[in-house]
Amino acid sequence: MAAPGRHVGRYVQRSCRFLCNNFEQFWGHRNFGWTSALHQQAAEANKAFAETIVIPRKKTWSKEAVLEALASTVSRDPTSRPYQLQDDSYLSPRTPNEFKMYSLSQESGRAAAKYFINNNPKFFTKDFAEPHIPCLMPDTVSPRLEETSEEALKERISLRKVTAAVDMYDQLLQAGTAVSMETTHDLLDLICFYCDRDPAQEEMPQTEGMEDSVKVAPRRKGRVRRASDLLKFTWSESNNAERIFNLLPERDTRCYSALIRGMVKHGAYAKAFSMYTDMLNNRLTADVHIFNNLISAAPHVRDSYNERWDLITELLKQMSEQKVRPNLHTFNSVLKALRRCGALGRTQALMTLNEMKAVGIAPSLASFNHLLTVFYRSGSSELHSTNILQDVMSEVDGTSFTCQDPDDVLFFSTAMRICLENKDLELSYKVHNLEEVGENWRMLGDSYQQTLYYGWFFSLLCIMEHIDVVLKWYRQLVPSLYYPSAHGMKGLLQALDTDSRLDLLPTIWKDIRSLGHNNNLDLVEELLTLMARDQHSPECQESFAACALDVKSVFGNRGSSGLEWSPSALSHITSLLLRGNKTQQAWEMLQLFKSTNRVPSEELLKDFLTVCSRDGSPQKAVELVQLSAAFCLPATSVLAKQTLAEFHLTDEQRAIVSELESAGEPSD
The missing domain is CATH 1.25.40 (Serine Threonine Protein Phosphatase 5, Tetratricopeptide repeat)
Structure with a gap:
C-alpha cells in the first residue's frame, strides 16, 4: 500500500499540470508572459512541496498488542481460580496444601518438558508459535x-x-x-x-561425589523454600x-x-x-560491584554494631576517594547491612536514605523494605514504626514500580505485617491501593509471599472492619487471589460473632469444606460452639441443624477415617439437632456417646427429657434415664424423679425408673 504522502504529492502535481495546460490553451495566443511565469511558479511549488512533505514511517505494532488490548477490556473474576491454575479445572487446587503440591507439579512438569526438548531438539525443528518465544x-x-x-x-x-x-x-x-x-x-x-x-x-542430574568438592549448607527449619534453594x-x-x-x-x-x-x-x-x-x-581501583558486595559482607566480619558501621563508613569513603559512583544497589546494601546494626541502624538509615536522594538515585521498594525492617527490629515503639510506614506510603503513593532489586518483593508483606501488628486499618488500605497501581502486583513475590500478604490483610479486616466489608473483601480475594488458612477462617468466624451474623455460619462451613479445612478440629469445634451457644429463630435453627449433619460426616466412626469425636463436638451437634427438630438424628447421636465412650452433659440430657415430654414419648424418657445411669451421672436421680412425675408409665417402666432413682441417690 502506498504511503499517504505520495497520493498528496501526485494530486498537487496533476493539479499544477492541469492549470498550466488550460492556461496555455486559452491564453497562449496572448503573449503576456503569464505562461512562463505560471510554469516557473508550478516548478517552484513542486520543489517546495517535495522539500516540506514528510512521509510518515509505517507504524509497527508489537505482536502482543492485540492480546494486551483484549486483556484491558476485562477485569479479574473473583470467583475463579488464579489464572496460573486454569489449565485443568479438575486438578485446580482448593487448599493451600493442594496449591503447594500443584505448583511443585507444574515446576516438575516444566523441568521434564525442558529436559526432553533440550535432549531431543531434532523433534522440535519447526516453530509455529506466534509470537515466537525463544525461551x-x-x-x-x-x-x-x-x-x-x-x-x-x-x-x-x-x-x-x-x-x-x-x-x-x-x-x-x-x-x-x-x-x-x-x-x-x-x-x-x-x-x-x-x-x-x-x-x-x-538436563544434568547431580552425580555421585559432587558433594565432595563443596560443602552443603544446612537447611533452615520452619520455612518452605524453592527447589533451587535446597542446595547451598x-x-x-x-x-x-x-x-x-x-x-x-x-x-x-x-x-x-x-x-x-x-x-x-x-x-x-x-x-x-x-x-x-x-x-x-x-x-x-575497585568497581561499584566490589564495594556493594563488601558492604553486604561487613556485618559478617565485625562483632559490635559500631564496628560494623565504621567498616561500612570506611568503605564508602574509599569509594569516594577512588571516584566510584554509587548506584541503587550500593545504598540498598548499606540499608540491608544496617538491619544488623541494632539501634544504631535507626539513625543511620534515615541519613542513608537522604544521601541516596541527594545523589539523584530514586529508592526502590527494597530500600523502603530495609528501612521498615531497621525501625521495626530496633526495639522502637509501635507508634513510631507506624509513623515511619506512613511517611513511606506518603512518598510512594500512586507510584508504579518495576523490579530493580531481588528484595523488592518483600516490601508489601513487610508493610502489611506492620499494619496488622499495629492494628492500623487505614494504613493497610493505603498499602493495598499501592499494590493495585499499575503492575505493582508483580512485586508481591512468589506464592509464599502473596499468601503472607493477603493473609495479614484479611486478618486485619476481620479484626477492625465491619462484617459487611469483610464479606465483600472475602468474595473479592477468595479463591482468585488468596487461599485462607484455618487461622484466617477462624478469624472470619470471630468477625461473624462480633457483628451478630451467625446466620451465615452454614454458608461459611461450605467454604471451609471446599478449602479443605474440615479436617481441622479446632476450626470445626469453633464453628459448632458458635452455632450451639445461643437460641435463634426456628428458620436459623433448621439451617444450623442441616449444617450440623454435614459437619457430622467429617467425624469418623469405628474403623473409618475422619476426625476423632470430642465430647464438645458430640454435645454441640446433638443440641443443634434437637433445636432443629431432628429428633431421630439426635437420638442416634446420643447412642454415639455410648459407642465412643464419651459422657454427655447433664444439660443435654435435660434437653432430651424436655423433648420427650413434648413429644409424649415415655419409653424414650426411660431409655434416657437408663443411659444416664450407665454413665453414673449425678443427675440420674433428678431425671428419674422428673420422669416419674411427668410421664404416664407402665408398671414395668415405673419399676425400672424407681430402681434407677434409688440407685442414683447419694448414700448417707
Missing part, C-alpha cells in the same frame, strides 16, 4: 566444537559447563595458547557464580577460580571483582576483604 525453543546443551580453541572455551562458558570450561582452559594453557582477558573474565565469572561446580540443571554451597579452599587467578600474568579489577563477588555470595566474607586488600596493594 520455549530447544537450547543447545551439548558443545559442538571439540577442538582445543578459545572459541570452544567460549562455547562451554555460554553453555554454563563449568567443569568442561575449566578443562578446556587448562588444555589451552598446556598447548601454549594464550587466552584473551575478556574470555578469562567470563570464565572467572562462571566459576565464581556457581562455586566451582556445574549448575544443577534439569560454600566457598572451598584453593578452588579453580583461585588457581586460575593465581596463574594470570596480569590481574585487573574485573578479575578481582569476580573472586570477591563469588566469595561474598558463597560465605567467604573474611577472604573477600583479604582479596580486596591485595587488590589495593597492587594499586588497582
